[in-house]
Amino acid sequence: MRTAPVAATVPVATPASTPTQIAQSQLAALSKAVAADAPVDTDRVDRIKAALANGTFPILPATIADQMLSFRYEWMSDDPKSQD
Numbered sequence: 001m002r003t004a005p006v007a008a009t010v011p012v013a014t015p016a017s018t019p020t021q022i023a024q025s026q027l028a029a030l031s032k033a034v035a036a037d038a039p040v041d042t043d044r045v046d047r048i049k050a051a052l053a054n055g056t057f058p059i060l061p062a063t064i065a066d067q068m069l070s071f072r073y074e075w076m077s078d079d080p081k082s083q084d
Helices: 019-036 042-054 061-078
Strands: none
Touching: none
16 A cells, blocks of 8 residues: 655635625624614604694694504514414
């Protein structure tokens, strides 16, 4: 039985960061930036607060009830328990 000579191994440097690690760090930085600036229209919020304070904001019980029912039915469509 004949054995072949084994060549010497050369150590290979590992990269400081892989493309996946870079993408993950960029994603983390982006998500922090987005979370820091919530998508709120502060001018509209201020107008609604002022209208509520001076009594000019139209509160329509039928509209509120319709929206609540709509949200409930939308939520139920995603709930596997309500599919019975």
